[in-house]
Amino acid sequence: MVSTQTAYVVTPEDNVATALGDISTGKIQLTGTYSEDKNGVSALQKISFGHKIALCAIGKGEPIIKYGCIIGLSTTAISKGEHVHLHNMKSCYDQRAETFDIQTTSSTDMEYKLY
């Protein structure tokens, strides 16, 4: 979508940004509405188009904030610049949140077999 290393921040309170293109390791440019102290993030790993990157260090069990809203809690400590997704955060509401396979995103709580 955007050829440069760009990520979009919805509100200044957010601690994650959304990649507007496939991001490779290294410095990224922020767009949207962000506070200056969050600028200057470098991606620690590849982050796919549409996925989230941490704008600061986030401790285990701390809220992940996007749209100025808590969208879930971290399940492990997250470093600034790390990819944020199923492997390190979960919903506070979805009872199936931890059943999704991290690689395939398929739910693992259904059996594909007959009685």
Place this chain on the structure above:
Amino acid sequence: MNAKDVLCQGYLRPDGSKGIRNKVLVLFTVECSMHLCQKIEQHFQKLGQDVETIGNPSCLDNQVAIRRLLSYSVHPNVGAVLAIGLGCEYVRPDKIAAFAKEHGRVSDWFYIQEQGGTEKGFQRGIKIVQTMLDTLAATPKEPMYLHELVIGAECGGSDFTSGLAGNALVGSLLDGLVDAGATCVFEELSEAVGLKNQIMKRAATQQAAKELADTYNKTVDFCNAFRQYSISPGNMVGGLTTIEEKSMGAFAKSGQRPIQGVLKIAQHPPHKGLWALDVLPDERLTPCFYQVGDATHMTELIAAGSHLVLLVTGRGHVVGNPISPVLKITGNTETFNKLKDDIDFDASPLLSGKATMPQLTKKLYQTITEICQGEKTHAERLGHREGFILFNYQHPNQVVKTCQWNS
């Protein structure tokens, strides 16, 4: 955007409402009369006439089912109604025709059993509809102002761009429309899980706060009872991680203005402003609710009186509706280029920085004005008219706090 902006020359109905389309509705009261209604619809559509069909899929009735049919029969885009029944079902086509007539619509009805079957019913039906079309050709037109518009907002096939661009743009438009005195209805409280605080902050009155809280609680009950949350593996591949994240993206389409209250199925907004629509059944009538898609939800926005519906998508969408135009918007530039024949509006310049929110809001408003003036949406041009009516149940008089899913 201004209350006195003239959107178009609206079709003036005798009850004072104004439509942006001038349709004849052939309404079936039971699944058994659906085929005949569709045959009549197709006969006229081949001739390029604005004849549509919709109806009740069940032999049974309840207050929701009846109110929905009545609401369609007097929708501002509908000028005439032919209600056709088989003859032994609960829902009464004669009563629907009488209601439509009371509200200034040309109307008629018959039972297929009394008519002597499909062929005779078809001959009778096309004769009646032809007369209706001739009558509607003389419908007076009057300026329709922005403050008279009712607009619905829906999203489907979402991806990460939906919350950042498409829904954000619709939210910005709705803010402008509400400020100019229009009426806006948004749906998908089922995609509001995790947002109770955000929703409650928007309540216009104490009564609205109560309705929103009750509807929110009912929805969370429902999701927990079925262990179904409106986020799918495909959403996750695209980068959305939790239902809360997807919910915020969906809720963005409601904009920032106060929410006046919760509408029940087929309830028209009691006054202007922004309204939430609850489409979730109050009681267990499995598996109704999960037999739905976005097209069916849009039929509910239209039963609330929407002249047109905005449908935001990320991954792509194609559907339409028989009664009101559906305008499709995406913030994903790849999706827009791939589905150019189906998607009407490109919101991706918001993300690439090529356009600002005020610029795109103005452009979207201009596009809506053109649709009101008779320009066809892609869904209309391609003949999309999906969506069926569900046999749901809601309490006839109030927004309820919990549903019976757990009992």
